[in-house]
Amino acid sequence: MISVDRQGQTVMGGSEGGWTGMANYLLAFHGGAIAETEAEQARVMEAWGAWYTGLGDAVVDPGNPIGQAMSIASDGSVSAGGGANPVSGYTIIKANDMDDAVKLASGCPVLASGGSIEVGETFNVM
Numbered sequence: 001m002i003s004v005d006r007q008g009q010t011v012m013g014g015s016e017g018g019w020t021g022m023a024n025y026l027l028a029f030h031g032g033a034i035a036e037t038e039a040e041q042a043r044v045m046e047a048w049g050a051w052y053t054g055l056g057d058a059v060v061d062p063g064n065p066i067g068q069a070m071s072i073a074s075d076g077s078v079s080a081g082g083g084a085n086p087v088s089g090y091t092i093i094k095a096n097d098m099d100d101a102v103k104l105a106s107g108c109p110v111l112a113s114g115g116s117i118e119v120g121e122t123f124n125v126m
Helices: 038-058 098-105
Strands: 002-004 010-012 023-030 059-065 070-072 078-080 087-095 116-122
Touching: 023 098, 038 059, 038 087, 087 098, 098 116
Parallel strands: none
Antiparallel strands: 002 010, 023 087, 023 116, 059 087, 070 078
């Protein structure tokens, strides 16, 4: 059963009482520069560590960078490179709502290196 609660959240399942917790949000990172020197790499890793520490228990899956990517079109054709704006990494967090998720994502170091973040609410269907 799918329903929508008073806050506009999509609720899956038929449990009495409806929405019972925070939703998970996929943070899909796009772009961002790669640090070239060891000193820059250390500074970037420190920034990521500080961001994750600040997120605390909101981190569901810290994720990873994305390497090689391929795209599959609806006609079955396959192309290298992941499309026009390929995903460069991801993290999954939990938050009270979309605004909260965006606020948590806004401190991500990928933004300081010229990247962007797509924030999407996930929900269980299985």
